[in-house]
Amino acid sequence: MTEPVNVTVTGAAGQIGYALLFRIAAGEMLGADVPVRLRLLEIPQAVGAAEGTAMELDDCAFPTLAGIDIFDDPKKAFDGANVALLVGARPRGPGMERADLLEANGSIFGPQGRAINSGAADDVKVLVVGNPANTNALIATANAPDVPPERFTAMTRLDHNRALSQLAARADARVGDVRRVTIWGNHSASQYPDIFHAEVAGTPGASLAEDRDWLENDFIPTVAKRGAAIIEARGASSAASAANAAISHVRDWVRGTPQGDWTSAGVWSLGEYGVPEGIVSSFPVTSSGSGWEIVPDLDIDDFSRARIDASVAELLEEREAVRSLGLL
Numbered sequence: 545m546t547e548p549v550n551v552t553v554t555g556a557a558g559q560i561g562y563a564l565l566f567r568i569a570a571g572e573m574l575g576a577d578v579p580v581r582l583r584l585l586e587i588p589q590a591v592g593a594a595e596g597t598a599m600e601l602d603d604c605a606f607p608t609l610a611g612i613d614i615f616d617d618p619k620k621a622f623d624g625a626n627v628a629l630l631v632g633a634r635p636r637g638p639g640m641e642r643a644d645l646l647e648a649n650g651s652i653f654g655p656q657g658r659a660i661n662s663g664a665a666d667d668v669k670v671l672v673v674g675n676p677a678n679t680n681a682l683i684a685t686a687n688a689p690d691v692p693p694e695r696f697t698a699m700t701r702l703d704h705n706r707a708l709s710q711l712a713a714r715a716d717a718r719v720g721d722v723r724r725v726t727i728w729g730n731h732s733a734s735q736y737p738d739i740f741h742a743e744v745a746g747t748p749g750a751s752l753a754e755d756r757d758w759l760e761n762d763f764i765p766t767v768a769k770r771g772a773a774i775i776e777a778r779g780a781s782s783a784a785s786a787a788n789a790a791i792s793h794v795r796d797w798v799r800g801t802p803q804g805d806w807t808s809a810g811v812w813s814l815g816e817y818g819v820p821e822g823i824v825s826s827f828p829v830t831s832s833g834s835g836w837e838i839v840p841d842l843d844i845d846d847f848s849r850a851r852i853d854a855s856v857a858e859l860l861e862e863r864e865a866v867r868s869l870g871l872l
């Protein structure tokens with residue numbers, strides 16, 4: 545029998561955790577033929593709630609679920625982890641920007657990075673969901689010197705999916721007809737959803753982008769500020785759509801992206817597209833199943849360049865801020 549894959553999920557008792565765990569256990573992330581062992585991490589006060597979720601997971605009798613363990617100690621939770629989903633962190637409330645969470649949440653990711661460094665499996669793949677996701681991923685990476693930095697990623701797949709959906713609606717097409725959209729930069733209001741290389745049911749994104757008023761005053765802000773709009777409408781931040789994006793990110797990472805398309809992920813920069821080395825920034829990426837590769841050689845015009853640079857500048861500011869807090 546195939547050895548189960550160890551999947552560590554932090555913040556297991558939170559709202560994203562509740563939307564995520566059942567789908568992982570059902571085989572939607574790693575495949576219907578791949579058994580998973582869940583390792584749930586929570587703070588001590590929320591371990592009881594995580595135990596309740598584990599009872600419900602048992603009650604689903606998923607054939608792919610090989611076991612569930614619950615921890616309040618990161619060292620134990622990440623021991624042997626093949627996939628680690630770092631969700632546990634405070635969400636923002638109305639009127640807050642994600643960067644307002646830097647101090648509250650940044651301190652979570654140093655100890656978790658160290659625990660991954662000392663105990664995770666050699667092939668560990670990490671997705672940071674907790675906000676501010678890019679900079680939390682940077683903190684975790686910096687605390688795991690023995691793990692290759694490209695194994696730490698931050699989630700911009702939800703932004704990517706939001707862009708697909710908005711673009712499909714604009715072109716009166718189906719989401720499945722939209723390809724090659726890119727989210728650049730930070731998972732924040734400064735992100736740049738780029739449609740210049742996209743294609744919607746055969747129509748080049750560049751021709752849709754000719755309507756600059758729609759692009760600048762509708763499409764870009766709608767995608768970039770969607771998280772705040774959800775908080776305003778729901779009274780709580782996105783949960784099911786975030787869980788869905790996390791599953792798609794890991795699935796594409798380990799099973800590969802579709803031919804002729806790409807997705808977006810926050811990955812370690814080596815200086816591609818003029819993004820400085822040593823930050824986790826969103827790029828267009830593909831995977832053949834063994835790791836993310838940044839899509840090379842896209843033409844970046846002045847309009848896109850200015851927006852990418854602005855979001856990257858914010859990432860550099862966040863890096864300075866966590867340095868001055870002693871988190872890097």
Ligand SMILES: NC(=O)C1=CN([C@@H]2O[C@H](COP(=O)(O)OP(=O)(O)OC[C@H]3O[C@@H](n4cnc5c(N)ncnc54)[C@H](O)[C@@H]3O)[C@@H](O)[C@H]2O)C=CC1
Pocket residue numbers: 554555556557558559560561585586587590631632633634635636652672673674675676677699700702703731781782783786
């Ligand atoms: N990257 C993205 O696209 C998105 C990111 N998020 C972020 O995901 C995070 C989680 O959101 P929700 O599930 O809605 O929040 P939530 O408040 O419902 O759940 C968070 C859970 O994390 C736990 N937790 C806190 N500190 C922890 C630690 N040190 N170790 C383990 N668990 C810990 C809490 O006890 C709680 O159960 C937030 O930071 C939110 O802003 C949310 C949506 C999209």
Ligand SMILES: O=C([O-])CC(=O)C(=O)O
Pocket residue numbers: 635636642675702770771772774781782
């Ligand atoms: O906006 C938030 O705080 C939650 C989030 O990251 C999103 O929905 O994209």
